[in-house]
Amino acid sequence: MRAVPAPKVWVTGLTVGAIAAVVALAVQADKGTKPTAAATARPSVSASPRASAQPEPSxxxxxxxxxxxxxxxxSLGEKRVWLIDASEAARRxxxxxxxxxxPAPGTYAVSLRRGDPTTGSDGVRIEHIVYFTAVDGVNVAFSNAVDGSSPPPANGTxxxxxxxxxxxxxxLWTFGETGTKVVVVN
Known part of the structure; x- marks a missing residue:
């Protein structure tokens, strides 16, 4: 009669064979071509978000x-806003x-804030309204359209x-608390 190997021997043999196969496949995979990732800009770890908030040098x-x-x-001419913190860093x-x-160039202060959506004088639903002056009875304020759209032309209004x-x-709503200085430049 022939001796039959014990089940442990079979399991050990199969395990060793599987490990050898995996190692052989890993060695072959290592010799093949490897995918490369496209170079992407990594966010900087600086105290000032100036670089990420301001993409254009101008x-x-x-x-x-x-x-x-x-x-x-x-800035009236650039049609642009900067939020400047106490350390003189442009936060956005x-x-x-x-x-x-x-508004005329000069220094103002946020006088009133209205967070609830309302309808602007041009008929657009707006929110985050930050008032800072009035010109000939017209309130001047920062705001955004609730639906995210850009405003249509004023049509004489x-x-x-x-x-x-x-x-x-x-x-701007978060930054522009009542009393925050607003500087208008040409």
């Missing part, structure tokens, strides 16, 4: 004559769509809304 510089300290800077910058009535994208409106 838009990175805070306008000259915009004061010092924590403030909102609005973004393009805006001005209304038909522009005297509007003082300075509109922005929804995410920018939310950021």
């Amino acid at each position: 838009a990175t510089a805070v306008p000259d004559g915009s004061g010092t300290g924590r403030r909102i800077v609005y 910058t973004f393009a805006v769509w001005p209304g038909a009535v522009d 005297r509007t003082g809304g300075i509109r922005m994208k929804a995410a920018d409106g939310s950021a």
